[in-house]
Amino acid sequence: MTARILLVEDEPAILESLAYVLGRDGFAVVSAKNAAEASALALSPGADLVVLDLMLPDGSGFDLIRGWRTASPRRSMPIIVLSSRDGEADRVAALESG
Numbered sequence: 001m002t003a004r005i006l007l008v009e010d011e012p013a014i015l016e017s018l019a020y021v022l023g024r025d026g027f028a029v030v031s032a033k034n035a036a037e038a039s040a041l042a043l044s045p046g047a048d049l050v051v052l053d054l055m056l057p058d059g060s061g062f063d064l065i066r067g068w069r070t071a072s073p074r075r076s077m078p079i080i081v082l083s084s085r086d087g088e089a090d091r092v093a094a095l096e097s098g
Helices: 012-024 035-043 061-070 088-097
Strands: 004-008 028-032 049-052 079-081
Touching: 004 012, 004 035, 012 028, 028 035, 035 049, 035 061, 049 061, 061 079
Parallel strands: 004 028, 004 049, 049 079
Antiparallel strands: none
16 A cells, blocks of 8 residues: 655745655655645545645644644644754754644
8 A cells, every 4th residue: 555645845846856756756645835735635534644844834834733633533643844944942843743
């Protein structure tokens, strides 16, 4: 069975590159360009992993993580944070968000 990855990234060039590489490596990639799309797609059945940008045009990745962690069907969904925000405070905030 092919693993499905939800890729959440608002920068088109990064989204396209990551989707291509993950697809080439055999993953089924579903993409979202903003928090609203990501929320709808993450809670639908099928996403095995989320690769998440923290800075989205309509919300924060931190808020998405907190919301997903409280939603019972996706409480333990693995999330990889991919962001240009590289400060220690950002790493701690991502971990504390879930």
